[in-house]
Amino acid sequence: METGKGQTFMTQPLVQVENLKMHFPIKGGLLGKTVGSVKAVDGISFSIKKGETLGLVGESGCGKSTTGRMILRLLEPSDGTIYFEGKDITKLSTNEMRKTRSEMQMVFQDPFASLNPRHTIGKILEEPLIVHGVKDRRERKQRVQELLEVVGLSSYHASRYPHQFSGGQRQRIGIARALAINPKLIIADEPVSALDVSIQSQVLNLLQDLQKEYGLTYLFIAHDLGVVRHISDRVGVMYLGQLVEISESEDLYRNPLHPYTQALLSAVPIPDVTYKQERVILQGDVPSPVNPPKGCPFHTRCPKAMEQCSNIRPILKELEQGHHVACHLYD
Amino acid sequence: MEFPMIEVKDLQTSFRTDNGEIPVVDSVSFHIEPGEVLGIVGESGCGKSVTSLSIMGLVPTNTGKVQGKIQFKGENLATASEARMRKIRGNEIAMIFQEPMTSLNPLFTIGEQLTESLRIHRKWNKKQARARAIEMMKLVGLGRAEALMDEYPHQLSGGMRQRVMIAMAMICEPELLIADEPTTTLDVTIQAQILELMKKLNRETNTAIMMITHDLGVVAEMCQRMVVMYAGKIVEEGDVSTVFQSPKHPYTVGLIQSVPDMREKKERLYSIPGQVPKPGSQKLGCQFAPRCTHAMDRCLSEAPPLQPFNNGQKVRCWLYGDRKGADIYDSAISSS
Numbered sequence: 113m114e115t116g117k118g119q120t121f122m123t124q125p126l127v128q129v130e131n132l133k134m135h136f137p138i139k140g141g142l143l144g145k146t147v148g149s150v151k152a153v154d155g156i157s158f159s160i161k162k163g164e165t166l167g168l169v170g171e172s173g174c175g176k177s178t179t180g181r182m183i184l185r186l187l188e189p190s191d192g193t194i195y196f197e198g199k200d201i202t203k204l205s206t207n208e209m210r211k212t213r214s215e216m217q218m219v220f221q222d223p224f225a226s227l228n229p230r231h232t233i234g235k236i237l238e239e240p241l242i243v244h245g246v247k248d249r250r251e252r253k254q255r256v257q258e259l260l261e262v263v264g265l266s267s268y269h270a271s272r273y274p275h276q277f278s279g280g281q282r283q284r285i286g287i288a289r290a291l292a293i294n295p296k297l298i299i300a301d302e303p304v305s306a307l308d309v310s311i312q313s314q315v316l317n318l319l320q321d322l323q324k325e326y327g328l329t330y331l332f333i334a335h336d337l338g339v340v341r342h343i344s345d346r347v348g349v350m351y352l353g354q355l356v357e358i359s360e361s362e363d364l365y366r367n368p369l370h371p372y373t374q375a376l377l378s379a380v381p382i383p384d385v386t387y388k389q390e391r392v393i394l395q396g397d398v399p400s401p402v403n404p405p406k407g408c409p410f411h412t413r414c415p416k417a418m419e420q421c422s423n424i425r426p427i428l429k430e431l432e433q434g435h436h437v438a439c440h441l442y443d
Numbered sequence: 444m445e446f447p448m449i450e451v452k453d454l455q456t457s458f459r460t461d462n463g464e465i466p467v468v469d470s471v472s473f474h475i476e477p478g479e480v481l482g483i484v485g486e487s488g489c490g491k492s493v494t495s496l497s498i499m500g501l502v503p504t505n506t507g508k509v510q511g512k513i514q515f516k517g518e519n520l521a522t523a524s525e526a527r528m529r530k531i532r533g534n535e536i537a538m539i540f541q542e543p544m545t546s547l548n549p550l551f552t553i554g555e556q557l558t559e560s561l562r563i564h565r566k567w568n569k570k571q572a573r574a575r576a577i578e579m580m581k582l583v584g585l586g587r588a589e590a591l592m593d594e595y596p597h598q599l600s601g602g603m604r605q606r607v608m609i610a611m612a613m614i615c616e617p618e619l620l621i622a623d624e625p626t627t628t629l630d631v632t633i634q635a636q637i638l639e640l641m642k643k644l645n646r647e648t649n650t651a652i653m654m655i656t657h658d659l660g661v662v663a664e665m666c667q668r669m670v671v672m673y674a675g676k677i678v679e680e681g682d683v684s685t686v687f688q689s690p691k692h693p694y695t696v697g698l699i700q701s702v703p704d705m706r707e708k709k710e711r712l713y714s715i716p717g718q719v720p721k722p723g724s725q726k727l728g729c730q731f732a733p734r735c736t737h738a739m740d741r742c743l744s745e746a747p748p749l750q751p752f753n754n755g756q757k758v759r760c761w762l763y764g765d766r767k768g769a770d771i772y773d774s775a776i777s778s779s
Contacts, residue, residue, distance in 0.1 A: 171630035172601075278718050308486035309657060313701040313714035320711070335630065342703035342712065365705065379635035381660030383702055385684045393639060394632045397600045 124198050125159035126297060126329050127183060132156050132192035134178050134353075138402065151401050152178045154353035155192070157428070160297070165323065165330040167344030167361065169337060169376070173398060174350040176333045180299045183331065184218055185209055196297075214244045217290035221302035223282030227274040233260070233285055234270035240292040259288040263318060280311035287318065291326070299331045304339060316343060337380050341365050346434075349373045352409035353401055355428060359435035369437040372410045408440065416441060446517065447474035448651055449498070449619055454511040454521075456490075456497045464508070465723035467493045469675040471511075472749075475619065478649040482666035482683065484656060484698075486719050490675040491655045495621045497521075498653075499538055500528040515619075534564040537612035541624040543604035547596040553607055554592030560615050579610040583640055602633035609637070613644055620644075623655045638665060659702055663687060671695050674720055674730035677749060681756035691758040693735045729761065737762055 135149040153175040160166045168176045181187040183194055185201065194201050201212055217240075220226035227236055237256045246252050257267040263284040274282060283303060290298050300319070304312040320343065322328060334340050340347055341361055348358040349370065357370040368374045375392040382389060394413045399405055405412050411421035421440050428438040456468040468490040475481045485491045496502050497509045500520060513520040515536070520528070532538075540546040548556060557579065558572035567575070573592065580588035583606045596604060605625065612620055622641065626634040642665065645652055654665055662669050662683060669686055671679040671694065679692040690696045700713035717734040729735070732742040741761050749759040 171632065280718055308719065309659075309698060309701050310486060310715040311718060313703075313712040314716075316703070316712055317714055336703075337631070338703040338705040341705055341708055362708070375632060377705070379631040380705055381634075381638070381658065381664040382705065383659035383663045383687070383699065385663050385687045387663075387706075391635060391639075393635055397602055397633070398630075 126162045127160040128195040130157045130193045133190045135190045151353050151404055156355040158348055163327055164345040165332055165343055167340035167347040168333045169340050170350035175353040176350050177301050180301050180333050214293045215295050216297040217295040219286050219290050219300040219303045223279050229274050232271055237289055244293045263288045279307050283315050297329045301333045352404055354409050357437045363435055370439050371414050371416050448477045450474040450514040452512040456493050456509050458507050467675055467722050471677055473670050475651050478651055480652045480666045482654045482662035482669040484662055485672035488719055489672040491672050492623055495623050495655055533560040534615045535617055536619045537617040538621040539608050539612050539625045541627055543601055543608050549596050552593050557611050564615055579614050583610045605637055619651045621653045678759045685754055685756050692760050693737050694731050
């Protein structure tokens with residue numbers, strides 16, 4: 113049974129990830145043998161309920177984007193299972209997976225690189241419809257017009273090319289493309305980080321409106337903690353390929369339990385001159401995922417590290433209702 | 444009366460394009476006192492980076508044109524010769540660029556790049572310069588400085604490279620440090636380290652900092668005064684505490700409200716409608732008028748001047764053209 117506060121979520125989660133791993137091999141030597149691996153994601157488990165937004169935060173290289181890509185199977189996981197509506201999708205063939213992808217779509221970070229510059233917006237939006245079998249040309253054209261209006265653009269934009277749009281407008285096109293085939297899940301990988309503040313809020317509001325209207329479920333991957341708090345119902349914090357804390361968003365921001373989450377939250381400059389925050393300044397850099405530290409991945413920078421932290425990897429456990437943390441401080 | 448260290452007056456930087464000459468920075472004036480940290484805030488294309496390039500004399504002369512006065516310790520940099528600028532750059536005024544990944548030369552070791560300005564400006568010998576470089580690297584928190592001297596930029600992480608950039612900028616003890624989005628590409632925990640370091644250097648060496656950023660959080664934390672730019676013009680100026688607590692220009696108000704607050708969840712974010720105009724696309728009136736919810740007829744036809752308030756705040760907006768306008772605006776703000 114789910115432990116979330118809403119009793120309406122008693123049904124199975126939309127996505128359930130169990131012990132997911134992604135180890136990228138490092139080839140080397142004369143014969144191109146595998147000499148090591150980058151442990152980008154190293155055994156994480158979580159679930160996403162229908163209609164909610166799960167935020168995934170962490171610094172560069174923590175594996176949050178890799179996680180998003182594995183759920184869509186744009187990357188083949190090294191280990192672990194992904195259930196989508198109760199069905200294990202890690203075992204599906206390429207063809208079956210392509211069909212399943214009509215239920216899950218992605219919005220990419222870079223609105224400049226993720227649209228084909230040689231296709232018109234109409235063609236870009238039509239493509240998923242063709243792939244997923246909308247045969248009638250007129251129906252497709254009509255759907256394109258609809259989509260443009262849904263994301264706040266006009267139907268005459270269909271004949272234009274990507275370079276004729278600003279960053280914010282391009283991101284709207286990216287969102288329209290993801291919506292084209294009525295998916296249930298949208299994985300948004302840093303969808304607003306390339307945008308200016310005033311445009312960023314427009315796109316965030318659009319995402320929220322669309323969620324309400326179409327009952328979408330989001331996996332929202334971002335490094336901006338303010339943005340993630342704004343949009344997410346629950347938030348997971350990743351560090352060096354592991355999920356160190358996951359909880360209801362309000363709870364996480366008000367009462368962060370993991371020392372890394374505490375440091376991360378305290379590091380964000382607040383645009384308020386009257387606000388004085390106690391800052392935890394972490395020393396050094398994130399260790400390399402090729403050779404992650406033994407035990408807790410954070411122990412090399414943790415201000416509260418104890419002896420056991422360098423030997424035993426802490427497991428994610430529920431400390432308060434719905435609030436899971438992986439830290440020996442709470443053993 | 445003491446002169447400000449640097450005073451920019453009616454700076455106008457324009458670029459020649461196929462569509463004629465386009466002003467990117469339009470009559471910008473501000474000053475920085477010794478030891479002061481000034482924030483320059485604005486979104487992409489507002490002219491904040493071009494302002495800093497103009498000060499440094501780095502606007503390409505074949506396509507760009509810099510007019511106006513840049514008075515640095517009594518000397519106008521806008522008309523200074525290239526030879527003179529070369530003496531000032533890296534010595535009296537130093538700059539930290541946004542991208543630590545691309546602003547270091549990949550073919551030279553960290554040591555060679557760090558000592559270059561000492562060898563050129565101060566004519567120090569190798570040994571002296573190396574010792575000073577190592578000292579500087581320790582000051583910016585780079586451990587194992589001796590070993591790093593002989594390494595190449597690709598061997599360093601982003602945060603380390605940005606520290607090297609700061610060490611490089613600070614090594615000749617400049618009086619003014621121009622930091623163009625110094626932490627934008629860094630992770631928050633690394634950003635916190637770098638900001639802490641810049642604050643420390645400002646305190647200890649009394650170096651003035653011109654902090655160019657789009658992040659209002661960084662401004663609130665680092666700066667004493669701030670300038671808000673929109674479409675090449677300064678729209679608001681004042682003490683950081685004044686501007687944050689009672690922003691006057693509708694753009695500044697909108698900008699502050701659009702930032703999602705990490706401490707409290709708002710139901711819905713405020714958003715400024717429309718988008719940032721292309722430079723040179725609008726000739727008449729206030730540049731912000733097409734996006735402004737308070738725009739009046741006058742805003743579309745007549746460009747407002749930058750008007751001073753009693754508390755040192757300056758605002759470029761017709762709403763404050765007369766007291767009547769201010770009343771309308773106050774009630775509009777309180778009702779929204």
